[in-house]
Amino acid sequence: MEPSGNAAMKTFLVVDDSALVRKIARRMLESWAFDVDEAEDGQRALERCSRSMPDGILLDWNMPQVTGLEFLEKLRGQTDGTAPKVVFCTSMNDMGHIARALSSGADEYIMKPFDEDILREKLEEVGLLEKSET
Amino acid sequence: MIAHSEYDFLRRFLKSRSGLILGDEKQYLLESRLEPVLQKMKVPDMSRLVALLRDGPAPAGLADAVVEAMTTNESLFFRDKNPFDLLSTHILPELLQKRAPMHTLRIWCAAASTGQEPYxxxxxxxxxxxxxxxxxxxxxxxxxxxxxxxxxxEGLYNQFEVQRGLPVHYLLRYFTQVGDQWRIAPEIRSMVRFSRLNLLQPFSHLGTFDIVFCRNVLIYFDSATKSDILARIAGVTAKDGYLLLGGAETVLGLTADFVAGNRRGFYVPRAAASAMALAAK
Known part of the structure; x- marks a missing residue:
């Protein structure tokens, strides 16, 4: 993450092996004034977090090397790893995966495909964005 | 393009049937919403539709189909969040103090749309x-x-709908997955009863309610209709009950029957507010 010069700016890490998903998510998050960084798998995401812990993480499930779930378990095991709000964003769209993600420490869960309204409302739900009236 | 006289007729028709106010430049909205009705009811074009509604004989269900197509049904779970926070942190605790243990708590959602609000x-x-x-x-x-x-x-929602406003732990707790759809749990389904009602028609037969949700529907009516509906809602709201409106709606200038509650976001019958003020003296 580049220094933004804005101390109040929240930081967000988008973890997905699809460059397209990262690009779409980045565009949405930046429009809500987040300082966005990207990682293409769980291993790189862990490296990013060890350098600087973000306020929020958007996390894919299936990725090469370290999966989203493995990343989350390792993250939550770190001393400062409980702080980021983690929102899974995956095409694993069933009860079993959702339950497993929550029990491993995810704060919210998005089933792909997603749109701007869904992402915004999930971020409001975890307290990373102010609630807007519809 | 729909003729001016036909557009005028449909505006009057919708106003009289549902109270819906259609602005001067809503021809596109009208045509896009009514196109599926034309197809479904095998009506060749808008001119014929207007002729059938105005002069008859209109096929059974045509008038209702036109009104329903034009009423907005956008809804989401826990819409605006604040009314639901108010309900659990303020209204419910206050109300339950005032109600006997045997009292049945009655709540009315006056514009249930696709069910997200009552559920x-x-x-x-x-x-x-x-x-x-x-x-x-x-x-x-x-x-x-x-x-x-x-x-x-039916209580069945698609993947987009269950992600709009619904916290994921509620999804896990109160829904079951049916293919790519999600069904509300029977224990929640059984708490809600649905019936058809036009707010322009009498609704005193519904009985008295402790809490009335009438959110994001008054905005579609003109001032006189809003006043009339609010006055009649006052008639079915318990003297110490609560009224919740949409974020862009108010009772100000429309009725003297309700006044702002002691928290932003809900209204109470005037009598209850007066009694509370007296008690505080």
């Missing part, structure tokens, strides 16, 4: 079950549209 209330009450102290709860969801009420009854 959100039901889930919230389920989460606060201990607070209820065994009291029975009756949630009535009404809407003008029989199509959306059929969806309410």
């Amino acid at each position: 959100s209330i039901a889930m919230l009450l389920k989460e606060n079950e201990r607070l209820l102290g065994g009291r029975r709860v009756e949630i009535i969801g009404t809407d003008l549209s029989s199509d959306v009420l059929a969806r309410c009854e």
Whole structure:
């Protein structure tokens, strides 16, 4: 993450092996004034977090090397790893995966495909964005 | 393009049937919403539709189909969040202090749309079950549209709908997955009763309610209609009950029957506010 010069700016890490998903998510998050960084798998995401812990993480499930779930378990095991709000964003769209993600420490869960309204409302739900009236 | 006289007729028709006010430049909206009705009812074009509605003989269900197509049915779970926070943190605790243990708590959702609002209330009450102290709860969801009420009854939502406003732990707790759809749990479904109601028609037969949700529907009516509906809502609201409107709606300048509550976001009958003021003296 580049220094933004804005101390109040929240930081967000988008973890997905699809460059397209990262690009779409980045565009949405930046429009809500987040300082966005990207990682293409769980291993790189862990490296990013060890350098600087973000306020929020958007996390894919299936990725090469370290999966989203493995990343989350390792993250939550770190001393400062409980702080980021983690929102899974995956095409694993069933009860079993959702339950497993929550029990491993995810704060919210998005089933792909997603749109701007869904992402915004999930971020409001975890307290990373102010609630807007519809 | 629809002729000016036909557009005028449809505006008057919609106003008289549903109270819906259509602005001067809504021809596109009208045509895009009514196109599926033309196809479904095998009506060749808008001119013929207007002729059938005006002069008859209109096929059975045509008038209702036109009204339903034009009424907005956008809804989401826990819409705007604040009314539901108010319900659990303020209204419910206050109300339950005033109600006997045998009292059945009655809540009316006056524009239930596709059911997200009444089901959100039901889930919230389920989460606060201990607070209820065994009291029975009756949630009535009404809407003008029989199509959306059929969806309410079914309690089946697609993947987008269950992600709009619904916290994921509620999804896990109160829904089951049916293919790529999600069905509301029977324990929540059974808390809500649905029926068709046009707010322009009398509704005193519904009985008296402790809480009325009439959110994001008054905005479609003119001032006189809003005043009339609010006055009649006052007639079915308990003297110490609560009224919740949409974020862009108010009672100010429309009725003297309700006044702002002691928290932003809800209204109480004037009599209750006066009694509270007296008690505080």
